[in-house]
Amino acid sequence: MEPADLLKPLLRGWSLPLLVFTVAYTLVYLPFVEKGLEEGCSLLPETHFVLYSKRVVTPNGVVPAAVEVEGERIISVVKRSEAPKQRDGGPRVLDYSNAVIMPGLIDVHVHLNEPGRTEWEGFLTGTQAAAAGGVTALVDMPLNSFPTTTSKDTLLLKLEAAKGKLFVDVGFWGGLVPENVANLTVMDELLNAGALGLKSFMCPSGINDFPHTTAEDIKAALPVLARYGRPMLVHAEVVQPSPEERSLQPGEPSENSRLYSRYHGTRPLSWERTAVQQLTEVAKDTAVGGPAEGAHIHVVHLSDPEESLHLIKEAKAAGSSMSVETSPHYLAFAAEEIPDGETQFKCNPPIRHADYRELLWKALQAGDIDMISTDHSPSAPEMKLLEEGDFLKAWGGISSLQFVLPVTWTYGASRGITLEQLVKWWSTGPSKLANFPRKGSLEFGKDADIVIWDPEASFILDSNYPIFHKHKQVTPYAGQTLSGKVIATFARGHEVFREGYHAPRPCGTPLLPVH
Ligand SMILES: NC(=O)N[C@H]1NC(=O)NC1=O
Ligand SMILES: [Zn+2]
Numbered sequence: 107m108e109p110a111d112l113l114k115p116l117l118r119g120w121s122l123p124l125l126v127f128t129v130a131y132t133l134v135y136l137p138f139v140e141k142g143l144e145e146g147c148s149l150l151p152e153t154h155f156v157l158y159s160k161r162v163v164t165p166n167g168v169v170p171a172a173v174e175v176e177g178e179r180i181i182s183v184v185k186r187s188e189a190p191k192q193r194d195g196g197p198r199v200l201d202y203s204n205a206v207i208m209p210g211l212i213d214v215h216v217h218l219n220e221p222g223r224t225e226w227e228g229f230l231t232g233t234q235a236a237a238a239g240g241v242t243a244l245v246d247m248p249l250n251s252f253p254t255t256t257s258k259d260t261l262l263l264k265l266e267a268a269k270g271k272l273f274v275d276v277g278f279w280g281g282l283v284p285e286n287v288a289n290l291t292v293m294d295e296l297l298n299a300g301a302l303g304l305k306s307f308m309c310p311s312g313i314n315d316f317p318h319t320t321a322e323d324i325k326a327a328l329p330v331l332a333r334y335g336r337p338m339l340v341h342a343e344v345v346q347p348s349p350e351e352r353s354l355q356p357g358e359p360s361e362n363s364r365l366y367s368r369y370h371g372t373r374p375l376s377w378e379r380t381a382v383q384q385l386t387e388v389a390k391d392t393a394v395g396g397p398a399e400g401a402h403i404h405v406v407h408l409s410d411p412e413e414s415l416h417l418i419k420e421a422k423a424a425g426s427s428m429s430v431e432t433s434p435h436y437l438a439f440a441a442e443e444i445p446d447g448e449t450q451f452k453c454n455p456p457i458r459h460a461d462y463r464e465l466l467w468k469a470l471q472a473g474d475i476d477m478i479s480t481d482h483s484p485s486a487p488e489m490k491l492l493e494e495g496d497f498l499k500a501w502g503g504i505s506s507l508q509f510v511l512p513v514t515w516t517y518g519a520s521r522g523i524t525l526e527q528l529v530k531w532w533s534t535g536p537s538k539l540a541n542f543p544r545k546g547s548l549e550f551g552k553d554a555d556i557v558i559w560d561p562e563a564s565f566i567l568d569s570n571y572p573i574f575h576k577h578k579q580v581t582p583y584a585g586q587t588l589s590g591k592v593i594a595t596f597a598r599g600h601e602v603f604r605e606g607y608h609a610p611r612p613c614g615t616p617l618l619p620v621h
């Protein structure tokens with residue numbers, strides 16, 4: 107008998123539908139179950155559910171709507187009246203009443219520092235902080251881990267270290283340092299291995315094993331990035347002689363180092379302006395027909411809404427492919443309000459004066475600044491020298507990942523920002539930069555990355571507030587009264603956070619480039 111003859115009796119009668127069912131079950135349903143909806147990944151047992159509220163931030167405005175989720179994806183966003191009703195066998199319906207349902211935040215600038223400096227911040231603590239703050243995807247910076255992420259091998263170390271530790275999805279920027287500019291193959295391999303783009307500093311980075319690059323180095327890297335269509339992110343400060351520094355004799359102890367103004371004077375706006383000026387020159391190569399068409403330059407954490415931003419606006423208008431972010435600390439704080447010795451506020455570039463804060467808000471609202479990201483960069487608390495309060499010697503870096511939704515909302519609402527702007531700055535804009543086509547909006551087919559929060563609920567960020575980030579004493583937001591409380595966070599369909607509780611298992615994945 108031929109082997110095909112053996113199948114004949116089976117294919118008669120009910121056998122055929124059974125076969126079709128088995129194949130469909132194996133191909134369509136099982137991958138869902140195996141990929142993401144495993145035991146412990148979600149606080150919600152259901153994999154098919156509907157989220158209702160009166161304020162859903164959709165691409166077509168803020169409307170009463172229902173977001174239907176099945177497995178990892180959004181399968182419909184419809185008017186409340188058209189949504190499936192709770193019935194036996196149907197999807198579970200969760201009614202959030204007046205709370206806001208919007209896309210999860212995407213933070214493209216986070217220093218997770220693992221492997222090597224996990225005591226500063228790591229994958230488990232950092233991604234739990236993200237989940238608690240409504241951040242459903244983030245991109246890790248190539249420093250301050252040890253080793254830094256500047257080659258294929260070091261990226262593989264990152265991926266290995268991240269295994270089983272991600273509560274939300276995490277992508278990785280690679281580092282551009284003089285060494286890989288000198289050997290373009292290393293850069294090629296790094297991009298091939300999964301770096302979403304490259305990041306470099308134009309001034310010392312604070313970490314010896316991440317040396318800074320010049321504008322010429324960046325120019326040399328752009329044609330390689332152009333081949334992959336990936337961005338170059340730049341910390342834009344170039345060291346300039348500063349009047350205050352010049353007045354000190356060599357070897358003389360720095361005076362008044364507990365005064366914020368003393369620190370601010372050592373890193374004036376001219377550093378940022380000079381860097382941006384050099385970058386806008388280089389960015390001309392990214393224009394259509396230029397030698398690096400397809401590449402893109404993104405200026406990170408802009409603090410200067412005047413000349414530097416003006417240069418970026420001009421470059422964009424002239425056809426260069428550029429974008430710019432600012433960070434919550436420049437939008438919340440002002441130099442003249444920072445108390446002596448409070449080094450939690452130390453970052454680079456420094457927090458500027460109040461009039462600049464207002465101009466940054468205006469620039470965001472005008473669309474001249476494309477997005478917001480945290481630059482979450484905690485260190486071990488000792489390095490902040492909180493007792494000494496020495497601004498010149500303390501680590502420069504702000505810890506904020508968990509609080510940026512209420513921070514942006516609290517400081518923004520008083521300046522008239524809308525929920526749609528919040529989504530533009532924290533979700534749509536970043537999803538474009540990192541090229542996450544499945545993330546950033548509440549639409550059919552997108553990843554079910556969703557935050558549900560109450561803009562009207564205010565709270566004091568004190569020790570009673572659940573703190574999931576690594577060192578609660580190093581955040582400058584401690585003690586603040588903020589409004590906007592995260593109720594629940596869904597990451598690819600998993601309810602990863604609800605009212606102070608995390609899902610037991612980390613089920614996020616690395617976000618590799620989309621080809
Ligand atoms: N190395 C590092 O994380 N530096 C960051 N800290 C900061 O305040 N600005 C930065 O670029
Ligand atoms: Zn930086």
Ligand SMILES: [Zn+2]
Nearest residue numbers: 215247481483
């Ligand atoms: Zn940074």
